Amino acid sequence: MPAPAKQPFAIARTEKIKAWTTLSKRVGHVARTTASAREHLNPNATEANITLCGDAGWQKDFKKLVDGMWLPKLKQGTTHTLAREFVLTASPEWFAGKTKKQRNEWAKANVDWLIERFGADRVAYAELHLDEQTPHIQAFVLPLKVDANRKGEVRSDRGNGWTLSDSALKLGGHCSELSVLQDEYAAAMKRFELRRGIKGSPAKHQTIAAWRKQMARPIDKPIKEPKAIEPTLADRFNIEDYGRRVAKAAHADVFKQMKPYHQQAKAQAKELAEIRSKLSILEPLAEAFKRLMELLLGHVPDLHSMEQRGEALEAVAALAKAHKKQAAPPEVDAAPPALNWGPPSADPTERAPREGKDKAFK
Structure with a gap:
């Protein structure tokens, strides 16, 4: 009797971005506007990538927001996390045989999870990539936090009322927080019959660049004969x-x-x-x-x-x-609304989601 097929994994990865140049390059890569190497893309892709939330020009308004914070005046603006990049996907076999409707439902559930988990004002941009081997979502989440005093009141005597903090995303640096994040993401993806990765696994993620470099390198080293272990006195009796x-x-x-x-x-x-x-x-x-x-x-x-x-x-x-x-002219969706962070009046997680966040699935 054949063994039952293993349930595919729900995959979520995240990485801090602390420099504006790095952020610009990463957003350009996600939006496909940079001139970086694209040999990993599928030249025969039948579908265009889909913008799920925000737009690729969000950095301009965000830069103004950060410049108006109290952090640059304290010369701390370069030591804080500007954004976290998320890659959300599933095991490649899960996408095999899925209809466009099923895939779009999965993508919408991912964006809903991001907004519910981090707050609508923090999810700046999310793109569904369909021009690579495995569909995946790349998103940028901002560690925005209200600059408040100990009483919880917004500071009106300095900056624009905003600051940057990893703790605002409940990702302040402890490894247990990342483990909780994986638990929550797997719970959100459970309805798609996806499971969480193995807890405590020693496996390490290898970047695409490192993998391609290794695959391109010719292997011409001969297999060396293993060295024999010198026997101890006890070995002579056993x-x-x-x-x-x-x-x-x-x-x-x-x-x-x-x-x-x-x-x-x-x-x-x-x-x-x-x-x-x-x-x-x-x-x-x-x-x-x-x-x-x-x-x-x-x-x-x-x-x-x-x-x-x-x-x-x-x-x-x-x-x-x-x-x-x-042929009739194709329908074109309206452009997503631009981000606009005004003076904070409450925690961003309590704000209503921005209009148009689900425009791709109307």
């Missing part, structure tokens, strides 16, 4: 235990040397599987294209001939032009 220790140490040594080969083999096998999958999709499309050319041209074209290839392209262009004239 040969079997000594043999087991030697075998275990040799196994660990060889496994460590073979691990890079194994990782490259897995990566290459995955790439081959993706190529086969794409070819299986392209084959019927190629046959359909040949039949279409036969209908348009009145004969089966020889696409190896430059003359008939040009004729086929002209026929396709004419068909596309005729279809474009008949």
Whole structure:
């Protein structure tokens, strides 16, 4: 009897951003406005990325807000967290076979969780990326806190009434807070049959850049023969235990040397599987294209001939032009409202959510 399939994971990662230049680069990457390397993107993506909350120009208003705080006057503005970047996704197998409606429901639930967890005024921008191998959401959450005195009254004698604090996000630095965050996110994603990651796991996240660098590096080091363990006096009286220790140490040594080969083999096998999958999709499309050319041209074209290839392209262009004239213009959503942080009157978590935060799912 086959073992039951393991439940996919709900994945949430977060990272502090403390420099304006870093923040600008990260927002540009998420909005796809920077000229950084994009070899990891899918050039044949069939859907555009979706803005779920805010817009890519939120930094301008936020910079003015921070400049008006009391922190820069105390020369503390460069030591505080400006924003936290979140990456929210699920195990790749969860997205397989999901409809657009199911995926959008998952994305909306993620944005709702961010707003409920951190407050509407703190969730500045969230984008659903559909141009990479696995759909995922990247969002920026701001550690905004009302600059209040011990009585809870907003300080009117300094700054604009706002300050920056990691504690405002309940992520002040203790590892238990990140564990609680994972618990809460997994609870929010439970209705999508996603589970929490393993608590206390020693596994460490490897960046895409580091993984690609490792995969590109040729592995040409020979496997070294494991060194034998020198027997102790006790080993001379218990040969079997000594043999087991030697075998275990040799196994660990060889496994460590073979691990890079194994990782490259897995990566290459995955790439081959993706190529086969794409070819299986392209084959019927190629046959359909040949039949279409036969209908348009009145004969089966020889696409190896430059003359008939040009004729086929002209026929396709004419068909596309005729279809474009008949097609109705696509609906365009209104631009999301710009962020506007006025003087605080209460805790941001008590404020009503901004209008238009769910515009992508109306």
